[in-house]
Amino acid sequence: MSEISNLVLSLADNKQLLGLRYAEWATRAPSLEADIAAAAMGLDDLGHSRVLYGCLEPLGDDPRGSDRESDPASLCALPYFDEPWTSWGQFVAANAVLDTALTVMIEACVNGSIEVLQHRLRKMLAEERYHFLHGRSWLRSGIEGGPLEEAWLEAIAWFGPPDGDTAKLHESGALSLGPAELLARLEEQLEIKAPKRAVDWKAWDPRRRRTKPGAIDERTFGMLRGLEEKRFAPASAQKQT
């Protein structure tokens, strides 16, 4: 599997899960405006994931296997998205830190040397500006420390180890930024420093870009495969399937 295809698949899977988790808060956020923003950002990120999946074929190496229909751990998303968020603080930490981390990587793709990524991902940056403003403003208003530290550590792990695939992609010119520059850019954007806790790179899974085992919850996995839709189908339709 080529390193850039693996990275784009991880971007797509994380955007898809982020979009779904945002959408789950479309009627639970602290204000009507925040509800609407959660729904709009969810739609944006689901749309972005579609564009990213569509880049895999022109990249010439689609790493998606048949196990994606049966094994939730086949998805390359972060542990932060494994379960639905139970607090607004989790939403804000994901919105500010993880969404911006994905955007910083998209910037590195757009400014890198791979033509299909340069062209297809550029529009995302304009849409992501509003996700960033939303996340940073809510972050400045204050949230609990736990989700924030978790989001930072997962973002750093997702950027990859100092000598890993993103470092190589940076050296080759495919990405305009390597892991250290990606983190510096994220800190600069959010105007705060990442926590000093070190990532356990020995536990890092290069395919899923995470250090923890686990996978998304069964209900979300069922929804991604259309199984939740079948649950709501009339009995006559269920007999036919």
Add this chain to the structure above:
Amino acid sequence: MSAGNVKYKRVNGDAVEYEVFARKTRLEALRLVGSVVAPDDDLAAAYARATYDEERWIEMAIVRKDHVIELWEPGEP
């Protein structure tokens, strides 16, 4: 005379009302399309874009309602 601005108590401190203006073509003027309530300019921009994005605007702008200087109001000569 300045337009009165309602103070909204939010999760974190006060928020204020922002008017949202937009236009679809260069030939038309910016027009008022609605309003949002937010505690700062950044969040107001994000809320305005999320709330009023269903049309193909070529331009969108927000203004704090208490920054609008009204010359007269309905019922005044």
